[in-house]
Amino acid sequence: MKADVLIVGGGLMGFSTALHLAMRDTRCIVLDKGSPGRHASGVNAGGLRQLNRHPAEIPLSVVAADMWRHIRELVDSDCDTRFPGQVRVAENEAELGRLEKRAALTRSLGYQHEEIIGPDELYALVPALAPHCIGALICRSDGYGRPFHALDAFRRKARSLGVYYQADTRVDAVRQDGDEWRLSTLQGEFRAPVLVNCAGAWANHIAAMLGEPVPLKPGAPMMMVTERLPHFIDPVLGAAGHKLSFKQMQNGTLLIGGAHMAELDLLQERTEINWQKLALSARSVMTLFPQLKDVRIVRTWAGLEAFMPDNIPVIGASVTASSAYHAFGFSAHGFQLSPVVGRILSQLILDGTSELPIDPFRIDRFASSGRCA
Amino acid sequence: MKQHYQLAVIGAGPAGLAAATVAAEQGIEVAVFDGQVAPGGQIYRAMESIPQHRGSQLGDEYQRGRELVSAFRASSAKYFPETQVWSLNGRREIGLLLQGQAHTVTADQVVICSGAIERPVPFPGWTLPGVMNAGAGQILFKAHGIVPDDGVVLAGSGPLLLLLAWQYLHAGVSVKALLDVTPMINHLYALPRLPRALLAGHYLTKGMQYKRDLKRAGISTLHNVRSLRAQGKDALQSVSFLHRGREQNLETAVLLVHFGVIPHTQLGRVAGCRHVWDESQLCWRPQLDEWGRTSVAGILVAGDGGGIGGARSAEHAGRLAALQALYALGTLDRATRQRLARNDRKWMREESHIRPFLEAFFRIADDMLQVADDDTLVCRCEEVSAGQIRAAVADGHRDSNQVKFLTRCGMGPCQGRQCAEAVSHIVADASGKALQDIGHYRQRPPVNPLTLGQLAGLHSEKTE
Ligand SMILES: Cc1cc2nc3c(=O)[nH]c(=O)nc-3n(C[C@H](O)[C@H](O)[C@H](O)COP(=O)(O)OP(=O)(O)OC[C@H]3O[C@@H](n4cnc5c(N)ncnc54)[C@H](O)[C@@H]3O)c2cc1C
Numbered sequence: 119m120k121a122d123v124l125i126v127g128g129g130l131m132g133f134s135t136a137l138h139l140a141m142r143d144t145r146c147i148v149l150d151k152g153s154p155g156r157h158a159s160g161v162n163a164g165g166l167r168q169l170n171r172h173p174a175e176i177p178l179s180v181v182a183a184d185m186w187r188h189i190r191e192l193v194d195s196d197c198d199t200r201f202p203g204q205v206r207v208a209e210n211e212a213e214l215g216r217l218e219k220r221a222a223l224t225r226s227l228g229y230q231h232e233e234i235i236g237p238d239e240l241y242a243l244v245p246a247l248a249p250h251c252i253g254a255l256i257c258r259s260d261g262y263g264r265p266f267h268a269l270d271a272f273r274r275k276a277r278s279l280g281v282y283y284q285a286d287t288r289v290d291a292v293r294q295d296g297d298e299w300r301l302s303t304l305q306g307e308f309r310a311p312v313l314v315n316c317a318g319a320w321a322n323h324i325a326a327m328l329g330e331p332v333p334l335k336p337g338a339p340m341m342m343v344t345e346r347l348p349h350f351i352d353p354v355l356g357a358a359g360h361k362l363s364f365k366q367m368q369n370g371t372l373l374i375g376g377a378h379m380a381e382l383d384l385l386q387e388r389t390e391i392n393w394q395k396l397a398l399s400a401r402s403v404m405t406l407f408p409q410l411k412d413v414r415i416v417r418t419w420a421g422l423e424a425f426m427p428d429n430i431p432v433i434g435a436s437v438t439a440s441s442a443y444h445a446f447g448f449s450a451h452g453f454q455l456s457p458v459v460g461r462i463l464s465q466l467i468l469d470g471t472s473e474l475p476i477d478p479f480r481i482d483r484f485a486s487s488g489r490c491a
Numbered sequence: 492m493k494q495h496y497q498l499a500v501i502g503a504g505p506a507g508l509a510a511a512t513v514a515a516e517q518g519i520e521v522a523v524f525d526g527q528v529a530p531g532g533q534i535y536r537a538m539e540s541i542p543q544h545r546g547s548q549l550g551d552e553y554q555r556g557r558e559l560v561s562a563f564r565a566s567s568a569k570y571f572p573e574t575q576v577w578s579l580n581g582r583r584e585i586g587l588l589l590q591g592q593a594h595t596v597t598a599d600q601v602v603i604c605s606g607a608i609e610r611p612v613p614f615p616g617w618t619l620p621g622v623m624n625a626g627a628g629q630i631l632f633k634a635h636g637i638v639p640d641d642g643v644v645l646a647g648s649g650p651l652l653l654l655l656a657w658q659y660l661h662a663g664v665s666v667k668a669l670l671d672v673t674p675m676i677n678h679l680y681a682l683p684r685l686p687r688a689l690l691a692g693h694y695l696t697k698g699m700q701y702k703r704d705l706k707r708a709g710i711s712t713l714h715n716v717r718s719l720r721a722q723g724k725d726a727l728q729s730v731s732f733l734h735r736g737r738e739q740n741l742e743t744a745v746l747l748v749h750f751g752v753i754p755h756t757q758l759g760r761v762a763g764c765r766h767v768w769d770e771s772q773l774c775w776r777p778q779l780d781e782w783g784r785t786s787v788a789g790i791l792v793a794g795d796g797g798g799i800g801g802a803r804s805a806e807h808a809g810r811l812a813a814l815q816a817l818y819a820l821g822t823l824d825r826a827t828r829q830r831l832a833r834n835d836r837k838w839m840r841e842e843s844h845i846r847p848f849l850e851a852f853f854r855i856a857d858d859m860l861q862v863a864d865d866d867t868l869v870c871r872c873e874e875v876s877a878g879q880i881r882a883a884v885a886d887g888h889r890d891s892n893q894v895k896f897l898t899r900c901g902m903g904p905c906q907g908r909q910c911a912e913a914v915s916h917i918v919a920d921a922s923g924k925a926l927q928d929i930g931h932y933r934q935r936p937p938v939n940p941l942t943l944g945q946l947a948g949l950h951s952e953k954t955e
Pocket residue numbers: 126127128129130131132149150151152153155156157158159160161162163164165166167287288289290316317318319320321338339340341375420421422423445446447448449450451452453454455
């Protein structure tokens with residue numbers, strides 16, 4: 119089967135790229151070894167956070183935030199997004215000092231979306247919070263969405279514009295034959311002049327096939343969701359002193375994550391909850407919201423995600439092969455970036471350049487540090 | 492509590508009691524975890540405390556449990572009652588809740604003896620207060636002697652429905668009607684299986700006796716009932732149905748329904764054991780070998796949790812699993828395992844004669860399993876209707892997990908226990924795929940209630 123662009127990976131990155139390419143009349147094939155949303159894109163926490171991003175990600179994140187606000191124009195669905203802001207609370211002076219420094223850094227880069235708030239505003243925003251907090255970093259335009267619904271909307275829209283998607287089709291080998299990429303799968307060969315690697319936690323395998331190994335480490339952040347509770351908190355809440363992300367969803371359930379990792383078996387694509395570590399997330403919640411101690415946990419799970427040593431993604435052209443591109447390694451914060459990543463890749467592919475600064479995401483940045491042989 | 496056991500048995504019904512007793516006899520360290528206050532499981536519930544007269548109302552089969560329970564009590568197995576298992580994983584790490592305190596323990600071998608649950612079959616009005624599972628009614632009766640005082644209507648299918656009607660009759664409860672939804676056509680399909688069933692004739696004679704007793708007491712049993720519907724505003728007021736082509740209506744405040752039982756598979760699924768669709772029993776069950784071994788090393792399943800076989804069969808399966816666990820631990824050699832297994836294997840085969848007949852005879856009609864009525868709620872936790880599930884399928888979502896992600900069906904507090912089978916049926920029917928390919932929900936822990944505070948207080952010797 120032939121097209122203009124072949125995309126390996128039917129997560130949000132793959133579909134966002136396909137969608138942006140299709141909007142410019144480019145024919146794409148998206149292949150996924152599993153079913154839609156089986157991995158990071160379908161099971162993540164849905165946080166739409168500019169707050170506390172790595173400085174290199176800020177320009178992309180700010181554009182992405184704007185795209186999420188108008189997401190209906192892009193995918194005909196609001197993806198259940200809400201924008202009640204995100205806060206990162208400080209429980210002592212040292213933490214507040216760190217947050218103030220951070221706010222100053224963001225301002226010095228010319229961005230205004232992060233501010234410090236004092237206890238009065240914090241408790242007005244989050245009255246349910248335990249009384250010992252002394253302030254917070256806030257990004258008022260942040261929020262959250264529902265990942266599976268977002269993925270579904272991206273996929274639907276992409277397909278309506280002619281994108282061809284095939285599930286249960288694993289790319290086993292790639293090779294370039296003249297001007298054409300050929301992907302082998304058990305379901306046959308796929309061909310196109312351009313190749314895009316959006317293979318998530320498995321993207322290093324595709325990169326290695328292109329002769330550019332990367333120090334990607336798969337990880338499986340754990341999540342838990344509780345029974346429904348009456349509405350009591352609007353913003354998404356994190357804390358300077360805890361690995362925690364805490365939000366109350368539209369339906370009243372609490373979605374709690376904390377970047378603590380499950381045991382994982384990449385080959386079997388199975389994860390197993392590490393209860394000792396998940397207990398740390400529960401303890402963080404108890405510190406900040408002790409009144410929630412009798413709330414029932416309904417479900418816990420973990421999702422497979424690609425982590426890079428510097429916790430920022432690889433986005434851009436291959437340096438070893440022509441007409442090949444990468445977008446992976448989002449290190450547990452790629453949901454928010456997904457609309458803009460698709461736009462960037464479409465521009466790189468069709469225009470040869472992107473208006474956003476993506477140099478920090480070069481794939482060859484690891485080579486010099488000697489981290490990959 | 493100890494961190495590690497050689498053998499952990501989950502469930503103290505006939506399967507678990509037999510497994511633990513046999514294993515403890517060989518001198519290994521056995522722990523038995525069970526959610527109930529006393530040993531006995533479903534069928535021998537409250538065995539030790541029940542007054543003699545109520546025991547006889549429950550039938551003599553019930554007395555058999557006394558032996559099983561006292562042998563277990565006399566054994567060295569460490570028994571943890573009122574202990575909920577909320578998690579089990581492939582490394583045989585077991586999450587427990589004991590007096591409000593969460594623990595994790597590990598075991599070299601684990602035998603899951605979690606028994607059966609009643610098959611949830613959604614039908615119009617099934618979520619109205621006043622509509623209850625017959626099993627819940629039976630539990631109230633067995634454990635607390637509570638019976639509905641204003642009379643009941645019983646509806647559904649299966650031997651237990653009959654048994655319950657009979658038990659109610661003997662406890663003086665007015666049974667207004669017994670509505671049997673099993674399609675008549677089943678008689679035809681069941682017929683070829685009758686000769687083999689006659690080998691276990693005592694079950695059939697018992698069933699006939701129940702029927703005779705009910706008839707003599709003037710309880711009307713309507714067969715081939717269709718379009719069952721529970722009606723009422725805020726609570727059940729009446730039951731309507733089609734019988735012999737006529738729409739009928741019965742006023743009642745209590746409707747007890749029962750559509751047979753299916754294996755309680757949550758623990759095995761959460762541990763990653765492979766499950767298969769059983770077309771005869773119309774349910775998911777773990778794939779097991781002749782000893783009860785699952786696809787996960789060191790995890791076995793015995794009793795109704797591995798496929799419905801009844802209480803006696805569960806006992807035998809429990810012993811076989813224990814023998815295998817002892818063999819795996821190096822306590823028994825191969826020849827001894829084989830020798831000790833001989834009788835149980837034989838008796839288990841005898842027990843199985845009746846099954847194909849029962850399964851064919853009591854098979855629920857497809858339109859009920861597939862929840863023909865679009866407005867009927869399938870997932871009562873997340874309020875997802877059959878129509879929404881069919882719409883998701885029409886939309887290209889073609890397995891149970893996809894449908895779950897999209898509709899939230901099965902994501903509520905019951906973790907899909909109430910809707911997993913129905914969703915499999917609906918999706919298979921709507922997509923034209925085989926049930927085996929539809930898959931079942933990926934099960935996520937905890938499978939039993941656990942609070943944030945309890946998880947925060949998780950006790951464990953090994954910390955980070
Ligand atoms: C638990 C969790 C919580 C998170 N929370 C947030 C959050 O709150 N906010 C946020 O912004 N981000 C969050 N993230 C991160 C975010 O989900 C990811 O960064 C993002 O979804 C990555 O998208 P992707 O398309 O690269 O990956 P995926 O969705 O994993 O897609 C990659 C796809 O490639 C396929 N694939 C791989 N190899 C092959 C092959 N050889 N052939 C065919 N197909 C292949 C895989 O099957 C997979 O479907 C979270 C992640 C997790 C796991």
